[in-house]
Amino acid sequence: MDLLPSADQQDVVRAAADFLAQEMPRDRIRQREAEASSVDAAAWTGCADLGLFGLSVPEELGGAGFGVEEEALLFRELGRHVAPGPFLSTVLAAQLAVAIGDADLVASIVAGKTTVGLAALRAGSTVDEDRVRGDLDLIDAVEAPLVLLLGPAGAALVETGQLGAVQTVPSIDPGVRLATATGVDAPVSAWLPAATRPLYLRGLVLAAALLVGIAEACRDASTEYAKTREQFGRPIGVNQAVKHRCADMAVQAELGMAQLYFAAVSLASGRPDAELQARTAKVVAAHAATVNAASNVQVHGGMGYTWENDAHLFVKRVEVLENLLGGRTEHLAEIVALPAPQ
Amino acid sequence: MDLLPSADQQDVVRAAADFLAQEMPRDRIRQREAEASSVDAAAWTGCADLGLFGLSVPEELGGAGFGVEEEALLFRELGRHVAPGPFLSTVLAAQLAVAIGDADLVASIVAGKTTVGLAALRAGSTVDEDRVRGDLDLIDAVEAPLVLLLGPAGAALVETGQLGAVQTVPSIDPGVRLATATGVDAPVSAWLPAATRPLYLRGLVLAAALLVGIAEACRDASTEYAKTREQFGRPIGVNQAVKHRCADMAVQAELGMAQLYFAAVSLASGRPDAELQARTAKVVAAHAATVNAASNVQVHGGMGYTWENDAHLFVKRVEVLENLLGGRTEHLAEIVALPAPQ
Amino acid sequence: MDLDFSADQRDFRDQVRTWLHENKPRDERPRAAAGIREYDLAWQRTQFEGGWAGISWPTEYGGRGLSLIDQLIWFEEYGRAGLPSVDANFVGLNHAGPTLMTRARDEQKAQHLRPILAGEVVWCQGFSEPGAGSDLASLSARAEIDGDELVVSGQKIWTSFAHVADWQELLVRTSRTGSKHQGITWVICDMHSPGIDVRPIRTMDGEAEFCEVFYDEVRIPLSSVVGDVDQGWSVAMSTLSFERGTAFTAGQVRLASTVEQLIELARERTGPDGRRPAIADDELARRLATARAEVAALRAMTYVGISRSARTGTPGPEGSIVKLYYSEMVKQVARLAMDILGPDGLRYVSRWIPGGWSGNYLYSYSQTIGGGTSEVQRNIIGDRILGLPR
């Protein structure tokens, strides 16, 4: 038992972290605010070149052959950088394509040629192996040829062109593009039953990873500011109002990180309580990120409220992720109903 | 409009406050821990001599003729001193006796000769103008000849001797005596329909007053300790961890106090939203007292955890009062269902 | 201890309600600052002409000369009528006006007070600087005395409506000797002076309500100093105490109405389980009930504050309790709205538009920062109300 990432695992994401810092700085979100897509093609291709979309695709299909643990580490970095773009749905779609043996689709995703957006079913809408029907929320899907749907019975890929009239929606998050499709009645182009591979749980773990990255980045940003910003002739971090807030942020980040690792390993190793661990990871990480993002604004004071500061980017991305793949109340209802953790 | 107590109103309770400080110090609770009754007869008689039980009884019936506002100020003092004894039920019983015109009972209560305990109905138990049936929780009732019941249809007085076998129960609060009576089928000796006089709402306001007194006493105790207790060569109150905690206690106490006044006046003047104001007073005061009592333990550190310190007396009385006349969830359910405040 | 309004006061309330109903602006409020200026000034002018401006201001400055309780009544009716917050007139009515009344010379009062009430001018504030936020006294915008003028260079920040303002209450450093609280001067700055450069700051909610103001050798007559040169700190402190006075009354009434709207929303919308209405969810229902209870208690606290001020004649440090509680509560209510909306909260809707819950949520982050952070308020409560050691 060693729950911390190994040196090898850390190496896997080091290049990605450097690339993100260089090519996808958070400021890019502000710059691209008015563009149809939140992420530019060059950066997306760069990610493909680094192998990010195939990190956990088997080597024989052109991937790097790692598992959900390494992918979780990657997504933590993506979270830290509030990286724009449909990483989550694209990476999950690659897993779907692997599972159903569609090597062409795998290759296209891994190469960064096929991007996959996310679609969420509104209440009363349905998806099965044949068709999706009803109203959908689309996340970073407008420019993507495919959308991924994670329904209770399984995961589906649907061609975006089949969704009919797609209405873009002003988004709270300048790094995420939203749209809706109403009255959809579209064919499913690929289907993976939930029982075959727990794609949804994998999605929860990766969403948790994004949230953990945000919780950590907020802790770091506040700590840095508390060390350097002076008021009353001393760094504001000497004040317990600030110091203890940063300490609480450290607790939340550590907690989210630990549970993320536990859930990733649980999923990879097929522990019987993997579902409980994955849902718990999402809930704990979302709480950590929510609290830390809000604290980070407050620690930065007036600066934290400006558009120019990154603090609001964290707040907004947390809001998007909290509502992705089920919110707090949904997961808590399952957590209390599931058998006790092992 | 002047929501603060007038100089006259403050005078009314000044003598009571002095008496309580002198004759009912909080330490008396510890001393009487093993006694059947939490309050000694001499102190109770002293309260009667001061006219505390008849504060809001009409002058022609031997009272002082004040209203619920002055009574609320008195109960705030009782709360501050964590005064033991069935003040709440006794004072409400006097109001009941006034309402039904039982001058003898009024006189006996005002004189401190008849003490009235409180009884609460367990789920499934009932009370009407004839009988009380089922299981009861008894609060400071064992030594009292009568118990007061506040049911949805009205308020009843029942002779304690009619309740059958009464089982004493170890109490979390050394200043409150608990007991249960099961399988009760007893005659009601006096009955006041709820519609006639809102005795229950009056009870809520007085319970809120007790809680506000506790919230204030905790704020004061913590502030005093923060000024005098030294660690690291300075009073602990210089640390924001302590100072800001005390500040939050001040906010809670002010909030509880303000709403108490508002509710007392609403009830006295028959405002149409009096029920909402009274329930709100109980909820807000209980929250203030809960938070402040817990903070007060923490500010006092190890000392706050000792039996010798008063901090635990506040914590325990808050627990009793929170569960008296309906707890938080019950009042919140009504508050959201009632029409909006005026 | 009473909630009785006198016959005159009840009468006054009726008149206010009637007048507001008949005279409130009917056209939609513009969103650009220039438009807001004209809109807010026009509405202030209407109030002035109707005899309703400055309820508690002395009649010699064009006010009504009425009591704090009448002003409470005005704020309550104003809030209940759903009228726009004072915004462009805020600094003039709640900061500069009261400060000038208590601290300025007669000719300054004569020049400035009536135009504020009459809706002729917009005032803005020049207190905060990038390096002087919570630690306001460390401000460094400097002013040299040159003949009968101050020559100001430096920068201010968080100035609402700076780009459309006529006047500014400006704090500058006129001396660097002594403690940092000394050597500060409170001066009236003409915003049309040469050398002033205003740049909007875009904020978290995407709006640009605030500005940075840059001063490059801006010349201000010494006759515009309020109080004495180097003695501006105490003037500034009284300005801030007015801010924490009754200015929250209208906001508190608006917050109460926001809570009622939320309860309505929770009755109409499906809750997080996708089946029942949101209000059937025990947790949401209790949070809504708690909000209703807290907003009721906040109003009681406002009444207590006014009762106290009416007795003592001045706003005390208890204003910090109201400010702290109010601003934390605004945040909680905004958060509750997002939790009721669920994924629908991801759609950005400006807070200026009905149903703008998501914009309001983002805006709510400013509440515990602006006007003195919650941390500063807790310090004030600890130090000045509880007397804790510093």
Place this chain on the structure above:
Amino acid sequence: MDLDFSADQRDFRDQVRTWLHENKPRDERPRAAAGIREYDLAWQRTQFEGGWAGISWPTEYGGRGLSLIDQLIWFEEYGRAGLPSVDANFVGLNHAGPTLMTRARDEQKAQHLRPILAGEVVWCQGFSEPGAGSDLASLSARAEIDGDELVVSGQKIWTSFAHVADWQELLVRTSRTGSKHQGITWVICDMHSPGIDVRPIRTMDGEAEFCEVFYDEVRIPLSSVVGDVDQGWSVAMSTLSFERGTAFTAGQVRLASTVEQLIELARERTGPDGRRPAIADDELARRLATARAEVAALRAMTYVGISRSARTGTPGPEGSIVKLYYSEMVKQVARLAMDILGPDGLRYVSRWIPGGWSGNYLYSYSQTIGGGTSEVQRNIIGDRILGLPR
């Protein structure tokens, strides 16, 4: 990043489980301190004789010489078996023992370590004083050197099991020159020495677990000093870091089992509406689910801590994160139990008795105070983990 236990470790777990099942104490634990002493020592002796004492202690002191992971396994199985907390043996096993192993001279180790494991002696702690709580270094119990003895006078407080202890880890002031951190000496005190007076302190929950200890010219051989005279502060700091190490593992497992009991309780009991089971209440269900999630994450955090310690070899300041979170969570869970019980929570039931939720609630107040208050832990996290300025 793995949760795999090796074949040996899985084997070890099976053995632990079997042994605990077969050998755990069957008779009820007494509640008086003297009885607890005998009970806890007997149980420790049983473990020692079975070869299960001191899983990660070196074999030379009678331990098993196994890894931190084996120790984790032991704590987990111990907690799952619902066995009593170490209580009377706590200071010996978790404070004094590890401190002696790393800081004591050989003859001190030889004399003291094996008896701790063997269940022959009870240790207690003498660090805190009435005037030195969070500010431990300001302690004033003084010791004069007289020949080859220290002569100790003063007072200590919060000493568990002082009245039944054999030995005490005692901090005394041997010098008043220099900073307050200098001049402190860590010494082994024989609790049977003349001049020691122990008085129980009754606490909030009505129990008397802690004592005050008074020293009137108590003579202790200089050979009992651990480390050097005047150099005891760094020894004390290592003692406290052991306390914040893996010592919470068993407590965390117990907390997890408490949460499961509460979920069971909420399924059986009627909820606050008097109709549905408590678990049908959305708010209570979510609080229970949150507790389950948090206790799972707490365990993950424990695993991370052990993984980190296994790599670095020493417990780091991260122990403060676990201690802070754990103790705040114990309070929350105790509160949740009271909210599920409603009026039934007013009945006092000792925490030593099954269903003793109300006693447990009162006891929970000690958790964020003892072993370093939550405020102290936040200072440590801010200063030592985040490197914030002091």
